Amino acid sequence: MLLVAALAPLVVLATTVVADPNAIPNSPISISLPITKQINLTGTFHPSQRDQNRWMNLLTGGQASTSEITEVPLTYSIIAYSANIGVGDPPTYYSLTVDTGSANTWVGANKPYSKTKTSVKTDDFLNVPYGTASVNGTEYEETVTIAPGVAIRQSIGVASNSFGIYPFDGILGIGPKYLTLDTLFPDNTSIIPTVTDNLYGQGKIEQNLVAVSFEPTASEPVIDGELTFGSTDSTKYTGDITYFPITKTLPSGRFWGVDASFIYGNAQGKKAPVTILDTTAGVIDTGTNQIGLGTDAYNRYVDATGAVYDENTGLLRITPAQYENLQSLFFGIGGRTYELNANAQIWPRTLGVPGGEKDSIYLVVFDLGSIISLDLGFIAGQPFLERYYSVFDTGNSRVGFATTPFTYADIN
Ligand SMILES: *[C@@H]1O[C@H](CO)[C@@H](O)[C@H](O)[C@H]1NC(C)=O
Ligand SMILES: *[C@@H]1O[C@H](CO)[C@@H](O)[C@H](O)[C@H]1NC(C)=O
Ligand SMILES: *[C@@H]1O[C@H](CO)[C@@H](O)[C@H](O)[C@H]1NC(C)=O
Numbered sequence: 001m002l003l004v005a006a007l008a009p010l011v012v013l014a015t016t017v018v019a020d021p022n023a024i025p026n027s028p029i030s031i032s033l034p035i036t037k038q039i040n041l042t043g044t045f046h047p048s049q050r051d052q053n054r055w056m057n058l059l060t061g062g063q064a065s066t067s068e069i070t071e072v073p074l075t076y077s078i079i080a081y082s083a084n085i086g087v088g089d090p091p092t093y094y095s096l097t098v099d100t101g102s103a104n105t106w107v108g109a110n111k112p113y114s115k116t117k118t119s120v121k122t123d124d125f126l127n128v129p130y131g132t133a134s135v136n137g138t139e140y141e142e143t144v145t146i147a148p149g150v151a152i153r154q155s156i157g158v159a160s161n162s163f164g165i166y167p168f169d170g171i172l173g174i175g176p177k178y179l180t181l182d183t184l185f186p187d188n189t190s191i192i193p194t195v196t197d198n199l200y201g202q203g204k205i206e207q208n209l210v211a212v213s214f215e216p217t218a219s220e221p222v223i224d225g226e227l228t229f230g231s232t233d234s235t236k237y238t239g240d241i242t243y244f245p246i247t248k249t250l251p252s253g254r255f256w257g258v259d260a261s262f263i264y265g266n267a268q269g270k271k272a273p274v275t276i277l278d279t280t281a282g283v284i285d286t287g288t289n290q291i292g293l294g295t296d297a298y299n300r301y302v303d304a305t306g307a308v309y310d311e312n313t314g315l316l317r318i319t320p321a322q323y324e325n326l327q328s329l330f331f332g333i334g335g336r337t338y339e340l341n342a343n344a345q346i347w348p349r350t351l352g353v354p355g356g357e358k359d360s361i362y363l364v365v366f367d368l369g370s371i372i373s374l375d376l377g378f379i380a381g382q383p384f385l386e387r388y389y390s391v392f393d394t395g396n397s398r399v400g401f402a403t404t405p406f407t408y409a410d411i412n
């Protein structure tokens with residue numbers, strides 16, 4: 001049941017359209033580009049195992065031994081958001097997975113890299129183990145086109161070997177740039193600015209930030225998202241954006257990490273709310289398919305919902321009657337509360353779950369695993385980001401959230 005990457009027609013300039021790409025200097029603008037959600041549930045590893053392996057490897061720089069990982073990865077079921085980015089002049093467009101959990105941008109996994117006159121090979125090799133994927137290859141200086149008329153010079157990797165990326169051509173890494181430390185060889189101390197950093201540094205955007213608009217969807221593939229570099233897109237959210245500082249607690253603070261809590265229970269409900277997780281550092285991540293909780297918090301969520309772990313799918317399962325009673329899960333941060341209603345906590349029923357039963361309902365909360373003994377409380381992945389507009393603000397070291405027309409949508 002797959003989904004194909006509709007090559008999204010690039011573009012849309014949110015504020016000013018710069019008609020002449022040679023006009024120098026460009027006046028700073030914001031740049032929006034569409035992103036496509038693709039779902040491939042045919043892999044033998046289900047999304048929880050994928051998400052768990054992803055984080056074990058991201059946290060250890062790929063050093064997690066295979067005995068700590070469920071099994072050696074073969075193929076993964078995957079839900080990913082991708083954007084089309086041009087490389088070279090004239091540009092070749094590549095479909096790249098949008099990843100806030102890593103910061104290297106690279107191409108060539110599927111569609112081969114085409115060199116043009118803008119291509120400058122460096123002396124460095126690239127090696128990034130993502131756990132659910134990996135790449136090694138050569139680092140190039142290139143001209144990268146983010147939207148028509150908006151090109152930057154950018155250090156990118158070109159894959160020699162990669163796995164786990166198909167059908168995408170590579171990754172658009174928009175995590176904090178320090179995550180690129182130790183990904184190049186021999187120059188392993190260099191830090192590679194991300195496309196966001198370079199858009200800002202090269203005068204193309206007015207603020208060093210990227211905003212993400214995702215939507216919940218029960219069909220596939222669909223162009224339903226938007227990345228906006230340089231400012232936020234007020235057509236994609238409601239109310240105000242509230243910002244929270246990046247946590248100082250490691251390892252979360254190396255990523256888009258914040259201090260937050262989880263409470264289960266409806267204030268209007270009959271039962272008293274249950275604290276699932278006291279305020280703890282965790283990570284906001286576009287590349288995680290579900291919502292991960294540390295084992296103790298996960299167990300409290302299981303108790304509170306009455307869900308059972310389903311071996312066939314690796315997901316928590318509830319009955320339709322339990323779904324009727326499912327209370328909201330509240331993500332609490334800096335005195336604000338972001339509600340995930342019952343519908344936001346379940347796997348989209350029309351998509352089906354690999355290995356799942358028709359009449360069962362599956363939850364999107366998974367166990368980060370006791371193997372992640374590091375101080376990592378949670379990963380707020382796609383189910384959270386599909387309900388709340390998010391802003392990854394490098395310039396001010398903060399993350400922002402706002403409600404959207406989909407925050408309470410009954411779509412799953
Ligand atoms: C879906 O994933 C499977 C397993 O990873 C892979 O073999 C297959 O080629 C993928 N299909 C598409 C259309 O991407
Ligand atoms: C690159 O990846 C291939 C395939 O996984 C591996 O055999 C090779 O040793 C890697 N090379 C480097 C320099 O890491
Ligand atoms: C670079 O590699 C050397 C040798 O392997 C290692 O000792 C050092 O910690 C690495 N530097 C960084 C920043 O990872």
